[in-house]
Each structure stands twice: as C-alpha cells, then as structure tokens.
Amino acid sequence: MRVTRLLPAAAAVLALAGCGAGGGTKAVPPTATGSLESLAAEVKCRPNMQTDADELRQAICANSDGKFILATFATDRGQREWINDAKDYGGYYLVGRKWVAVGDDGVVKALRGTLGGDVEVGTNHSSHSMHGGSAHSG
Template sequence: MPQQQPRSHPGRTSSPARLVRGAAVAGSLVLLPLAAGCGGDGGDAAREPKGSKTPEISAVQAQVVAPAKVEVIARLTGCEAKIRIEADELRQGVCHTKRADYLITTFPEERFQQTWLDTAGMYQGDFLVGSRWVISAELDSLERFRTKTGGTIVHMSGMGPSPAPSSS
C-alpha cells in the first residue's frame, strides 16, 4: 500500500500561536549558552557572599525574564514581597520597608495591564510602569526604583482613564 505524503499548504500563513511558540523556542536557544555558562564549577568566583539568600539581580537581568515576577521586582527594590492577590489577570505583592510601603503588580498579558491602568486613571497617583508590571508608590520612591528596574513614571491626574508619561 503506497504511503500518502503529508499535504503542504503553499501560501498559508502561520497562526499567531505557532509564531509565539517559534519565538519562544528561538529565545530559549539563544539563552541556553548563557545559562550553561552560569553553572560555575564551585570555584570562589561562582560563590555567593555568605548570608546571601538570593543572587543579585540587575535591571538588565530582570528584563531578560520579562515580564518579571513580583518577587524579582521586589528584590530589585530591596524588599521581600508578601503576595496579596493571586489571580488569572494579575499578581500583586505588598512591600513594607523602612523607607516606603508600596505595591508591585504583574500581569500575564498587556491587555490586563492596560485595563488596570485605565481603572487606576480614575484616581490620582504616580506609578512606575514596565513591561507587564506596575509599582505603586510615592514619587520619590518611584524615582529611586526606576534606576534599578527601568520603566516609565506615569502620573494619573484622576481625570480619566488615559495615563500620560511624566516628563521626568
């Protein structure tokens, strides 16, 4: 019995899901050598300082795992977040430090972040907005966090749902 060849579909475009999977695989392959190089051989250069629970994370490293987790952003800002909301649309952690109290919110998709920002636009406040994450805090804290996390400071005037980036 002859075997049937699989049909090809000339001119057919790939689905968005297929493109995303392809991009994820390509991204994984690019990061694989970096991860393998970070394994270390147990030498002094590879060791963390004594008493350190987690390695230091830079803003560049946080962007590699973007969208960053609440815990990663919390470490960058100098706290250990207590998760207070765990939902399909967002995760939110609260941080209490000697210098500030603030919220870190992350989103699995940009549309959820935009909905959150539109809702927050009804109230007055300042936010540090990154790739699918937001930090809610006082302006002086946000300016300090921005040097560690990146992002854009957004001022909500309380007039409507459209956030406008600050000039800072």
C-alpha cells in the same frame, strides 16, 4: 475576576505612603522583567501578597525608599486596563513590560533607578470635592 476590585488596595497604599523622601536623579537602567518575586528582590522588598491569580499578581511592598504596590500581569491589555482604571485614584505609576509599581513620587523615582520603566501620573483630585463644598475651611 474584575481587576477594578483591586484598585482600593492601590488607593490605600497611596494614602499610607504620604509624601516620601525624594530620590536623586540618576541614569535609568534598562526596564526589568520577570516575576513579581524577582522584581521585588531587585528592589529589596519582601512582597506581602494581596492577589495571586492567573491574570494578576499584586503585593504590598516596602523597602528603604517607602511603601508601594507591585503588580504583575498576564497580558499587556490587562495591565493597561488596570493602569487606566487605577489612575483615577491619583498617584505615580512606574510601568514596565507586564508589571507596575505604584507609590508616591519619591518612591517611584527611587524604584525607577533600579527597575527602569516609564513613569505615568494619575489624576489629581485634590482640588475636587465629592459634595461641592470645600474639604478644608479657612
């Protein structure tokens, strides 16, 4: 199964998330580990499973901080390939050992306060146009 087939789901959540509430700055805890369900429980969300495969488990989650994708991976390499491909869609990525949470900036900052991890930022394509023209006029 190609992991890149799952990227549109991550892009959809980013589009749905919009601009969320900003989280306050607080100390970053040690990076969490565990199954998708245990990570979801830590951030108080009930995962809506989208993919349940040996190499990738992916769910849409929502909690008081907003909506996000939570994914766990069988291998470090699989995780890095998924992140590298997903970053083309923009967004914010909270990265832990064999897991990633994807959402808007405020959601990722809030999740980091519970799960720890490192924040990575995707490519911003807002100034690009697919057809060479301006997306907005006036």
